[in-house]
Amino acid sequence: MPVITLSSPKGGSGKTTAATLIATELAEHGATVTVIDADPNRNVLDWSRLPDKPHNLTVISDVTEETITERIDEASEASSFVIVDLEGTASLMTSYTIALSDFVIIPVQGSQLDAKQAARQIKLIKQQERLVGRSIPFAVLFTRTNPALNPKTQRHIEANFAEHAVPMFRTRLYDREAFRAIFSFGGSIRSLKGKGVSNLETAQSNASAFMAELVERLRNGNQTPSVKEVA
Numbered sequence: 479m480p481v482i483t484l485s486s487p488k489g490g491s492g493k494t495t496a497a498t499l500i501a502t503e504l505a506e507h508g509a510t511v512t513v514i515d516a517d518p519n520r521n522v523l524d525w526s527r528l529p530d531k532p533h534n535l536t537v538i539s540d541v542t543e544e545t546i547t548e549r550i551d552e553a554s555e556a557s558s559f560v561i562v563d564l565e566g567t568a569s570l571m572t573s574y575t576i577a578l579s580d581f582v583i584i585p586v587q588g589s590q591l592d593a594k595q596a597a598r599q600i601k602l603i604k605q606q607e608r609l610v611g612r613s614i615p616f617a618v619l620f621t622r623t624n625p626a627l628n629p630k631t632q633r634h635i636e637a638n639f640a641e642h643a644v645p646m647f648r649t650r651l652y653d654r655e656a657f658r659a660i661f662s663f664g665g666s667i668r669s670l671k672g673k674g675v676s677n678l679e680t681a682q683s684n685a686s687a688f689m690a691e692l693v694e695r696l697r698n699g700n701q702t703p704s705v706k707e708v709a
């Protein structure tokens with residue numbers, strides 16, 4: 479079943495946050511999900527040891543360069559979705575994982591420095607495409623954006639990506655306390671209810687829209703969905 483990878487050489491771009499949000503959203507919609515935590519910092523594994531992890535979501539972390547391809551194959555046989563959270567630096571693990579992915583999400587914060595790293599990541603995906611002889615769908619995901627603002631830098635970066643026909647998620651992940659809080663309290667945005675975290679409802683609808691767009695892109699061959707489909 480689909481293997482979705484979060485990858486970007488830029489540290490702190492939001493890979494782990496996005497990976498955990500998709501995984502919990504999919505699990506809460508009834509899908510069986512395996513997250514492969516391929517980052518030696520094991521942030522998703524730590525999250526999974528906190529309370530309220532959905533029962534149909536499994537996290538595995540004992541992966542190495544030698545075992546990653548086998549682990550991905552096993553996980554995709556066992557689960558409806560496999561999410562791989564990669565570490566920031568390029569490695570053989572990154573290359574192998576991308577080669578086996580059905581979709582690669584490249585999180586980018588709205589700065590030119592992040593955009594440059596995303597361009598490197600896209601080059602790596604293109605190289606893997608040549609090696610495996612098939613296209614590997616990918617899209618840039620803007621993260622930690624301000625829901626009330628669309629700053630000039632952000633618009634400039636988007637225009638640049640558009641000029642080079644780089645696919646971009648229509649949904650952005652806003653900067654929300656709830657997206658940090660799941661790593662303190664565990665569980666999902668839904669299970670944060672009653673814990674005093676602000677703007678939970680807007681965070682929930684943002685996370686749901688992100689998951690819906692991803693599922694739509696997997697279904698429709700990575701076309702950008704219309705505004706109506708995402709809303």
Ligand SMILES: Nc1ncnc2c1ncn2[C@@H]1O[C@H](COP(=O)(O)OP(=O)(O)OP(=O)(O)O)[C@@H](O)[C@H]1O
Pocket residue numbers: 488489490491492493494495496517564565566621622623651652653654655657658
């Ligand atoms: N949408 C968001 N809203 C609020 N905080 C966020 C959001 N995305 C990421 N963060 C915060 O930014 C920091 C980096 O995010 P995260 O760990 O997801 O990035 P990463 O790309 O996985 O980093 P690394 O390269 O170190 O693995 C964390 O403190 C996280 O809580």
Ligand SMILES: [Mg+2]
Pocket residue numbers: 493494495517521563564565
């Ligand atoms: Mg991470």
